[in-house]
Every structure is written in structure tokens, then in C-alpha cells.
Amino acid sequence: MSILSMQRRMLGLVAGSALMTTAYAAEIPIAQDVKDSGQLAIASSLAYAPFEFVDEQGKPAGLDIELAKAVADRLGVKLKIVTIPFASQIPALASGRVKIAWATFSVTAERLAQVDFVSFLEAGTVVSTLPANKERFATQNGLCGASVAVQSGTAADFVADRIVADCEKAGLPAMRKAIYPEQKDVIQAVLSGRVEARLDDSTSAGYYEATSKGRMVVAGRSLYPAPLGAAVVKGDKATAEMLEAALSSLIADGTYATILDKYNLRSSAVSKPALYSNPSQLPQ
The missing domain is CATH 3.40.190.10 (Periplasmic binding protein-like II)
Structure with a gap:
């Protein structure tokens, strides 16, 4: 040609x-x-x-x-x-x-x-935490009794309320929800140890796991797609x-x-x- x-x-x-x-x-x-x-x-x-x-x-x-x-x-x-x-x-x-x-x-x-x-x-919504806590939060009930961060007004905020209710129904300690205004504040709360995990959209959490080179990892399955x-x-x-x-x-x-x-x-x-x-x- x-x-x-x-x-x-x-x-x-x-x-x-x-x-x-x-x-x-x-x-x-x-x-x-x-x-x-x-x-x-x-x-x-x-x-x-x-x-x-x-x-x-x-x-x-x-x-x-x-x-x-x-x-x-x-x-x-x-x-x-x-x-x-x-x-x-x-x-x-x-x-x-x-x-x-x-x-x-x-x-x-x-x-x-x-x-x-x-x-x-x-x-769906997933649990994101430090690598050392991945197995602990592999199931939804693993969140019962834990301190977990969410961004105000997000789907994770609503899902956290459902998990708190499920813990109560199962006779387990309540999950402690900590609310932050922005995603960066939620992430920092986990990295600094102020909370043990965070709830986030599965797409965002997966992206952060990749870009942070594993500083924070997704634990367990996606909740409530x-x-x-x-x-x-x-x-x-x-x-x-x-x-x-x-x-x-x-x-x-x-x-x-x-x-x-x-x-x-x-x-x-x-x-x-x-x-x-x-x-x-x-x-x-």
C-alpha cells in the first residue's frame, strides 16, 4: 500500500x-x-x-x-x-x-x-484494612466489636448501620462507626490506627489497594451490591x-x-x- x-x-x-x-x-x-x-x-x-x-x-x-x-x-x-x-x-x-x-x-x-x-x-461495599487484620475481617461478623470508619453520607455509611443491627441480632458486640467528612480522612484514620478498618465502595477500595501498593487491603466479600x-x-x-x-x-x-x-x-x-x-x- x-x-x-x-x-x-x-x-x-x-x-x-x-x-x-x-x-x-x-x-x-x-x-x-x-x-x-x-x-x-x-x-x-x-x-x-x-x-x-x-x-x-x-x-x-x-x-x-x-x-x-x-x-x-x-x-x-x-x-x-x-x-x-x-x-x-x-x-x-x-x-x-x-x-x-x-x-x-x-x-x-x-x-x-x-x-x-x-x-x-x-x-458493593467492602471492608478495607491493614494487611495484619485481613483475616480478622474476612467475614461480616468479624466487624462486630470493631471500630470502623466511613465517609459521611456515602453508601458505606448506610451499610455500617445495617451491620450494627446485624451484630445486635446475632448477640455480638456492636460495631463502632466513626464518621469522617472526606475519603482521605477515612483512609488516614485506618493508617494511623484511630480505627481498625473502613467501609468503602468496592471499586474505590480496590483502586486504593493497588495504588497504595498494599498498605491497605480489601478483606472478605463484597456486601450489598x-x-x-x-x-x-x-x-x-x-x-x-x-x-x-x-x-x-x-x-x-x-x-x-x-x-x-x-x-x-x-x-x-x-x-x-x-x-x-x-x-x-x-x-x-
Whole structure:
């Protein structure tokens, strides 16, 4: 094949890719406020690696940020990040400050009473601890009587309450829950010995085990698997359907898989996004 033929072939592939992206975008129902502003505005804490954090160059990074940027590109608008602490994001939706909180929320019945979700991952809650304690916390009952850290308002916070109740039913000492505002505080509490373990999303905990080179390890199996997704204002179908369609296009053209592979999270992938608005939709 001549150099000219190769150049023509490459131009054809690029043009085909552009046409495919344009075709996907044409099928996405863009919410009116996004059209009017030319922006996809999302709430993010930028404090929960590997999903959202500030990189060494001081720029927003992480799986959630990359997915949101890809969605914005697909819509033909700019991504605007509104930095809001995780525990304040659902109240921010209720007050109208933002329409999307992109924080990889675990979809729970309690949260569905306040907001709707568009899911794009699936994971459970796991115990993360120092290597010396791994066998001790290999089972759920091993947490009974232990001091365990969680981040305020996360799925791990809710799961901790369920474990406390299960310990009581089993006639075992209660697990002592310690609440911290940010993920970094939870991790430091374990590393410093203030608590014996932490509860976290299985994807985040697995990422930290790898990046910390085993300073903290995952113990036991995943508890209470649940869909993960971005939160939207309750009943805002226009925004939810826009996100669902945009994420579907990212899955269809391989962009979604490429981003997940970058963070070693392909095991948490879904075949298609889903809109959750009622607890009856959740796995039992």
C-alpha cells in the first residue's frame, strides 16, 4: 500500500468516526437548559479517587470527570464543575443549585426518596484494612466489636448501620462507626490506627489497594451490591433521559470501556445505563 493510499485510508477512518459521533449526538435529547447555556454543569467533590480528584497539575481528574467530559463533548457543550462536598450534593439538587450531581452514588431506597439516578456502574461495599487484620475481617461478623470508619453520607455509611443491627441480632458486640467528612480522612484514620478498618465502595477500595501498593487491603466479600450512578433532580426526565442517551452512545462506540480500562474498573461495567426513580427497581 502506498503512502498516499494509507493517508486516504486514515482520513476515511477519521471521517467515519466523526460521522458516527455526529450520528450518536443527533439521537441524544439535549435538555433545554444545557442548550441555552452551552454547558453541562455537574456537582463534584473532587475528593474521592479514583472517581473525582485533583491531579498533580491541579486539574480535575478521575473516572467520573472523564465520563462527564465525554458526555459534554457528545452533547457539543462545555463541562462546568461546581465543587460541592459529597454530603451536600443531594441538598444542592433539591435547592436547584445544580441539576446533576456526578459522584458515583450507590443507588439506595433512602436516596430515591429525594432524587433520581442514572446508573453507569455496579459495585458493593467492602471492608478495607491493614494487611495484619485481613483475616480478622474476612467475614461480616468479624466487624462486630470493631471500630470502623466511613465517609459521611456515602453508601458505606448506610451499610455500617445495617451491620450494627446485624451484630445486635446475632448477640455480638456492636460495631463502632466513626464518621469522617472526606475519603482521605477515612483512609488516614485506618493508617494511623484511630480505627481498625473502613467501609468503602468496592471499586474505590480496590483502586486504593493497588495504588497504595498494599498498605491497605480489601478483606472478605463484597456486601450489598448495588448500582452506582449520577443523581439528578427528582422527576427531571429531560436531564435524566439526556444522560441515559449520552452514556448509551459512549458504551456503543467504546469510549466508556476505554475510560474504565484506564482505572482498571472494567469489572464494574454495565451493558447499558438505567434510570432509577423507584425503590422497586432495586435488586432485592
